[in-house]
Amino acid sequence: xxxxxxxxxxxxxxxxxxxxxxxxxxxxxxxxxxxxxxxxxxxxxxxxxxxxxxxxxxxxxxxxxxxxxxxxxxxxxxxxxxxxxxxxxxxxxxxxxxxxxxxxxxxxxxxxxxxxxxxxxxxxxxxxxxxxxxxxxxxxxxxxxxxxxxxxxxxxxxxxxxxxxxxxxxxxxxxxxxxxxxxxxxxxxxxxxxxxxxxxxxxxxxxxxxxxxxxxxxxxxxxxxxxxxxxxxxxxxxxxxxxxxxxxxxxxxxxxxxxxxxxxxxxxxxxxxxxxxxxxxxxxxxxxxxxxxxxxxxxxxxxxxxxxxxxxxxxxxxxxxxxxxxxxxxxxxxxxxxxxxxxx
Numbered sequence: 001x002x003x004x005x006x007x008x009x010x011x012x013x014x015x016x017x018x019x020x021x022x023x024x025x026x027x028x029x030x031x032x033x034x035x036x037x038x039x040x041x042x043x044x045x046x047x048x049x050x051x052x053x054x055x056x057x058x059x060x061x062x063x064x065x066x067x068x069x070x071x072x073x074x075x076x077x078x079x080x081x082x083x084x085x086x087x088x089x090x091x092x093x094x095x096x097x098x099x100x101x102x103x104x105x106x107x108x109x110x111x112x113x114x115x116x117x118x119x120x121x122x123x124x125x126x127x128x129x130x131x132x133x134x135x136x137x138x139x140x141x142x143x144x145x146x147x148x149x150x151x152x153x154x155x156x157x158x159x160x161x162x163x164x165x166x167x168x169x170x171x172x173x174x175x176x177x178x179x180x181x182x183x184x185x186x187x188x189x190x191x192x193x194x195x196x197x198x199x200x201x202x203x204x205x206x207x208x209x210x211x212x213x214x215x216x217x218x219x220x221x222x223x224x225x226x227x228x229x230x231x232x233x234x235x236x237x238x239x240x241x242x243x244x245x246x247x248x249x250x251x252x253x254x255x256x257x258x259x260x261x262x263x264x265x266x267x268x269x270x271x272x273x274x275x276x277x278x279x280x281x282x283x284x285x286x287x288x289x290x291x292x293x294x295x296x297x298x299x300x301x302x303x304x305x306x307x308x309x310x311x312x313x314x315x316x317x318x319x320x321x322x323x324x325x326x327x328x329x330x331x332x333x334x335x336x337x338x339x340x341x342x343x344x
Contacts, residue, residue: 071092190209220250221237231253
């Protein structure tokens with residue numbers, strides 16, 4: 001088992017219907033991916049505490065099954081756009097961990113050349129469109145990506161990730177309206193990790209998020225976002241809908257972040273027992289590890305080996321990022337305004 005994770009016995013994750021499409025090798029790859037995302041974020045936390053990373057830094061620890069399950073169900077050319085909790089999304093889209101870590105450290109080898117930092121990562125070649133620092137601003141942009149795809153006659157879906165704190169923003173519902181009217185191929189993904197910036201969803205939001213799609217005629221589903229299989233199955237269903245030209249779909253992922261809203265948040269608005277209980281009962285990596293052992297006969301040593309490989313990948317990425325140079329001062333003026341008539 002991976003270190004520092006409490007053992008548990010999963011319930012929903014052993015659903016044989018949802019498990020059917022996967023081979024042992026595929027699930028070991030999923031385990032490796034989720035392990036990599038967690039070890040990367042843990043290392044980012046350490047580098048932040050050591051002063052190697054500055055500014056804001058929002059971690060994804062605990063939510064790994066969401067982006068991993070979605071990416072496993074979609075295609076590599078599906079567009080992805082999210083908020084500022086974006087490190088894991090970038091890596092899941094194929095951005096190298098070294099490039100993400102270098103960006104966190106403000107180095108020239110970073111994915112945004114060291115100018116974006118934690119909250120602004122982009123790689124159009126991987127169909128990853130950020131990383132956006134303005135709450136809910138990515139939602140209309142995600143619909144715009146879907147509009148472009150439909151306008152060009154391309155068979156491509158767009159995933160617009162939304163935090164629970166952003167679900168009270170007006171532009172979210174303006175976007176729902178347009179997406180429904182124009183039948184855009186967009187999947188709205190609410191990553192409901194139970195807390196916005198220090199405020200629980202129960203204190204700050206009325207009703208249930210997924211039901212907010214109903215007035216627009218958008219089909220929606222609430223999903224166990226701590227269960228890779230549930231996420232994969234729900235995403236597969238949503239993609240079948242949008243690829244058939246039936247318009248948008250909404251998925252509310254019931255997930256949980258183990259750390260504070262950002263590295264500067266001590267998270268005193270919840271108890272340690274609450275966090276520990278979620279880790280013990282719902283941790284997505286432990287659930288998959290337990291299933292691999294019971295259903296596929298995978299030994300603990302094999303999982304430890306995969307987890308060790310993830311740590312080594314992250315350590316190498318960190319060493320390379322630390323040895324990279326800071327951007328040249330002239331880099332401040334690049335990628336700001338279009339030059340040569342907008343040809344660059």
